[in-house]
Amino acid sequence: MRGEEIELRGVKVLPGFIDADAQAAMLAELREVARAAPVMRPVTRRGPMSVQMTSAGRLGWVADRRGYRYAPLHPETGAPWPPIPDSVLAVWRAVAGVAVDPDSCLVNLYREGAKMGMHQDRDEGDFSYPVVSISLGDEALFRVGSVERGGSTASIWLRSGDVAVMSGAARLVHHGIDRVRAGSSTLIPGGGRINVTLRVVR
Numbered sequence: 001m002r003g004e005e006i007e008l009r010g011v012k013v014l015p016g017f018i019d020a021d022a023q024a025a026m027l028a029e030l031r032e033v034a035r036a037a038p039v040m041r042p043v044t045r046r047g048p049m050s051v052q053m054t055s056a057g058r059l060g061w062v063a064d065r066r067g068y069r070y071a072p073l074h075p076e077t078g079a080p081w082p083p084i085p086d087s088v089l090a091v092w093r094a095v096a097g098v099a100v101d102p103d104s105c106l107v108n109l110y111r112e113g114a115k116m117g118m119h120q121d122r123d124e125g126d127f128s129y130p131v132v133s134i135s136l137g138d139e140a141l142f143r144v145g146s147v148e149r150g151g152s153t154a155s156i157w158l159r160s161g162d163v164a165v166m167s168g169a170a171r172l173v174h175h176g177i178d179r180v181r182a183g184s185s186t187l188i189p190g191g192g193r194i195n196v197t198l199r200v201v202r
């Protein structure tokens with residue numbers, strides 16, 4: 001059931017925005033994305049990430065020892081990324097509040113024990129466009145800080161079907177996933193969490 005919008009340090013969280021049937025339909029479309037563009041474990045200068053990733057859309061987010069960037073081709077298959085699934089685009093159009101569609105859809109796969117350190121999303125060209133993030137599967141502890149590094153933070157559990165929007169003054173806040181509660185959802189075969197993050201990169 002959809003709940004009241006929650007605001008966490010300027011980040012809008014829409015609890016239960018995507019109902020159970022729509023979550024299952026989205027997962028099926030994401031499985032097709034992963035078939036065309038296999039998930040990879042990014043290795044950054046800090047070592048391998050615990051989150052596995054793939055992308056859809058014109059540009060995918062790619063990380064390796066040279067750094068990270070948006071790229072038009074999957075680094076392993078050499079193929080363009082598959083199109084952004086319709087079910088995912090529909091969520092963007094419903095909540096983003098802009099007339100432009102995203103050109104990047106990052107799919108983050110959190111298997112047991114995976115997490116994501118505090119960071120800003122700042123590889124895009126125009127921060128007036130929001131970042132829209134969709135949670136599927138196991139619930140995750142999402143931490144939000146400030147635009148500046150350090151300082152106080154606040155946290156919320158993101159559950160399957162929740163949507164978060166980072167826009168306006170909250171577009172560049174630091175954020176991360178501290179942990180995922182294994183077994184809290186049965187949506188994803190093999191367990192875990194999928195986060196789908198939509199961005200206008202330009």
Ligand SMILES: O=C(O)CCC(=O)C(=O)O
Pocket residue numbers: 106108116121133142158175176177195197
């Ligand atoms: O998994 C999440 O909810 C956050 C993902 C994220 O911050 C990112 O991909 O930049």
Ligand SMILES: [Fe+2]
Pocket residue numbers: 119120121175
């Ligand atoms: Fe992020």
